[in-house]
Amino acid sequence: MGKGLVRIILYALIVILPVWLATWLGEEAEGIVTDVGRNFALIGFMILSLQFLLAARLKWIERAFGFDILIRFHKSMALTASGLLLLHPLLIAYGGPGWKLLIGLDLPWPIWAGKVVLLLVIANVLFGFYQSRTNLGFEKWRLVHDLLAPIILILIFLHSWNIGDDLELSAMQGIWGGMFFLAAGMFLHHRFLRPSRLRRQSYRVEDCVQETEDAWTVKLVPPEGRTIGEYYPGQFHFLTFFRDPSLPVEEHHWTISSSPAQKNYLSSTIKASGDFTASIGQTRPGDTAAVHGPFGRFSYLFHPGERDLVFLAGGIGITPLMAMLRHMRDTRDTRSVVLLYANRREDQIVFREELKEIKAGDWPVLTLVYVLSRPGEFWSGEIGHVGRKRIEKYCGRDLTGKTFYVCGPQKMARSLIKTLYNMGVPDKRIRREIFSFLD
Numbered sequence: 001m002g003k004g005l006v007r008i009i010l011y012a013l014i015v016i017l018p019v020w021l022a023t024w025l026g027e028e029a030e031g032i033v034t035d036v037g038r039n040f041a042l043i044g045f046m047i048l049s050l051q052f053l054l055a056a057r058l059k060w061i062e063r064a065f066g067f068d069i070l071i072r073f074h075k076s077m078a079l080t081a082s083g084l085l086l087l088h089p090l091l092i093a094y095g096g097p098g099w100k101l102l103i104g105l106d107l108p109w110p111i112w113a114g115k116v117v118l119l120l121v122i123a124n125v126l127f128g129f130y131q132s133r134t135n136l137g138f139e140k141w142r143l144v145h146d147l148l149a150p151i152i153l154i155l156i157f158l159h160s161w162n163i164g165d166d167l168e169l170s171a172m173q174g175i176w177g178g179m180f181f182l183a184a185g186m187f188l189h190h191r192f193l194r195p196s197r198l199r200r201q202s203y204r205v206e207d208c209v210q211e212t213e214d215a216w217t218v219k220l221v222p223p224e225g226r227t228i229g230e231y232y233p234g235q236f237h238f239l240t241f242f243r244d245p246s247l248p249v250e251e252h253h254w255t256i257s258s259s260p261a262q263k264n265y266l267s268s269t270i271k272a273s274g275d276f277t278a279s280i281g282q283t284r285p286g287d288t289a290a291v292h293g294p295f296g297r298f299s300y301l302f303h304p305g306e307r308d309l310v311f312l313a314g315g316i317g318i319t320p321l322m323a324m325l326r327h328m329r330d331t332r333d334t335r336s337v338v339l340l341y342a343n344r345r346e347d348q349i350v351f352r353e354e355l356k357e358i359k360a361g362d363w364p365v366l367t368l369v370y371v372l373s374r375p376g377e378f379w380s381g382e383i384g385h386v387g388r389k390r391i392e393k394y395c396g397r398d399l400t401g402k403t404f405y406v407c408g409p410q411k412m413a414r415s416l417i418k419t420l421y422n423m424g425v426p427d428k429r430i431r432r433e434i435f436s437f438l439d
């Protein structure tokens with residue numbers, strides 16, 4: 001967490017820098033309420049500008065925390081900035097010019113620009129809130145978010161540049177201009193320049209193999225003359241497929257299910273679980289895909305000293321665990337792994353043959369347990385769900401020294417983590433990958 005801590009301190013210092021400058025170099029204090037109102041706006045602008053940096057998937061930021069934590073931080077800072085910006089005019093009005101600032105019509109244009117910012121900020125927050133709680137499509141939300149965010153940035157910049165006394169200081173002008181161009185640059189890079197570069201360097205689909213009734217493994221090879229970048233088993237990437245023109249083009253995140261020891265291709269094993277993935281089986285050899293990654297910290301290679309692992313998988317949540325098992329096999333790693341793999345039915349078990357082979361080999365030392373909730377009449381294995389009873393049965397009652405890797409649908413993963421807490425497993429011994437960033 002050392003690197004993470006440095007980044008957090010840097011973030012906090014950048015955010016409060018203009019308040020510090022305005023306090024020490026700026027005009028005389030105008031009263032505590034007005035000053036607080038002004039400082040809220042200064043901090044709000046800094047946070048909003050840095051949002052573009054957080055959203056840009058920069059590896060040197062992501063690697064220290066993991067993508068899920070970064071997304072959560074991005075969301076909380078959006079709420080914090082919105083709260084500060086909404087309080088700003090209230091405090092300024094209360095501390096000086098009075099309510100005509102809020103309800104008057106005869107106001108200079110920068111004040112109107114500020115009012116529009118507040119409306120757009122509220123719209124952005126509400127839209128984000130309802131997207132994750134209703135059936136508003138993710139793609140529609142992303143489009144609106146991508147339109148609103150730069151408009152808010154431009155208007156807030158114009159408002160503050162033209163109205164704030166603090167911006168008369170050349171040091172403040174330097175910070176303001178710098179933050180604006182940094183944010184605008186990040187936005188252009190993230191939404192236009194990088195996607196277009198990745199598209200030009202698209203991987204080619206070599207194969208699309210059906211694993212089960214509703215899951216396919218797509219194998220991708222890099223373009224001529226390029227090699228696959230380094231990644232850890234268990235990490236994920238963003239893929240944008242370019243296929244038959246009648247098929248949708250969307251960017252989604254999937255685990256890299258191949259082993260990094262395999263240098264010739266990348267693969268992802270994808271379940272048809274929604275609007276986009278319903279078409280995954282129609283991917284054909286020769287189609288192409290823009291690949292952006294790797295991301296995430298869900299890999300045993302981040303914790304090389306841990307030798308006694310328990311993998312708890314639900315359904316397609318097997319993919320990062322499979323990448324780790326493949327890597328252990330390929331690198332002849334003698335670690336011990338207990339895999340408890342839950343599915344509804346036997347025919348939904350993904351990678352069954354390969355898991356059997358890994359179990360039969362020496363690397364890793366694998367205990368393989370399938371748990372089915374709706375087995376057929378000839379099933380002789382475990383029936384029900386993965387829970388305390390089965391964890392105790394296969395891992396013993398004393399879980400000291402074991403590290404748990406949990407991956408699966410949100411509900412199952414959360415319930416398993418709760419079970420592990422109840423069994424006395426400390427949080428630092430539970431690693432999780434939840435297959436959605438929208439909670």
Ligand SMILES: Cc1cc2nc3c(=O)[nH]c(=O)nc-3n(C[C@H](O)[C@H](O)[C@H](O)COP(=O)(O)OP(=O)(O)OC[C@H]3O[C@@H](n4cnc5c(N)ncnc54)[C@H](O)[C@@H]3O)c2cc1C
Nearest residue numbers: 138251252253254255269270271274275276277319435436
């Ligand atoms: C770290 C991680 C690794 C994953 N690995 C795998 C894997 O190996 N195999 C696998 O089958 N699934 C994996 N998933 C889940 C996969 O990303 C979703 O199933 C897929 O995006 C659903 O898309 P859809 O449009 O078909 O489904 P929908 O039902 O339309 O969407 C399902 C959910 O995904 C959200 N979503 C839709 N589009 C996007 C998007 N472009 N970006 C972000 N969220 C979106 C929706 O809002 C909704 O909550 C992973 C998810 C994460 C977070």
